[in-house]
Amino acid sequence: MPTGVHLRNAGQQLFDAAERVLLRDGPDGLTSRAVTDEAGCAKGVLHRHFADFDAFLTDLVLDRAARLETQASTLLDRAGAGDVAGNLAEALGGLFGPVPMAIIPLVTFRDGLRARLRQAKPGGGITILAQATSAISGYLAEEQRRGRLTAGADIDALTLSLVGGGHLVFVNHAPEPPSAAVITKFVTGVVAGALSR
Structure with a gap:
């Protein structure tokens, strides 16, 4: 996966990617790797914006x-x-x-x-x-x-x-x-x- 892909409003794009994964693959398929792959970015992008995957999921659910x-x-x-x-x-x-x-x-x-x-x-x-x-x-x-x-x-x-x-x-x-x-x-x-x- 390319590491130089820039996401504008990265949090929202990651949320949208997570939603697509969740609807397609269900809760078991929702992993940090699946989200970043769906968003077309490096896995580190998620961890730059969120402390960990549960923090990401918490913000996703609240959003x-x-x-x-x-x-x-x-x-x-x-x-x-x-x-x-x-x-x-x-x-x-x-x-x-x-x-x-x-x-x-x-x-x-x-x-x-x-x-x-x-x-x-x-x-x-x-x-x-x-x-x-x-x-x-x-x-x-x-x-x-x-x-x-x-x-x-x-x-x-x-x-x-x-x-x-x-x-x-x-x-x-x-x-x-x-x-x-x-x-x-x-x-x-x-x-x-x-x-x-």
Whole structure:
């Protein structure tokens, strides 16, 4: 591999290369060598920018989790409009898209990475699921405030059902995402009893 290849914004290019490797080869295939080969640079480039590979992975996960914040704000902006179950079903499609679904097992099976994520962000052990939980909880609370969910609806229980169950729905359909009809049926079943009449 040539050592003179210059990367502009090396960190971001390495993150993008890692994402491609993760989607193509899964968590087991994500090594520092695979990342630098994919980025077309020497292995030393990664270590010039990050203390070690777990530090790189921590920043990768936090970077990709931050991207979910945009989807979270889009979901919150939909409160009061459209169909509650439809809004949630569409949001789950993004929150559990290919990249988040590839990152979750990466974090799950790397103890050192989970520990670093917890240090970097409170509750950050499984950062992607924490982002999804926060987005859905905030949306449900706003819909309840607007009267589209019943006053007695248990937002915490609904959130856990949507995040935990939603994750299982996506895992069960991997490697392809579930159809929109499958996601909508699942979400409708979870929230039906909480919708205001």
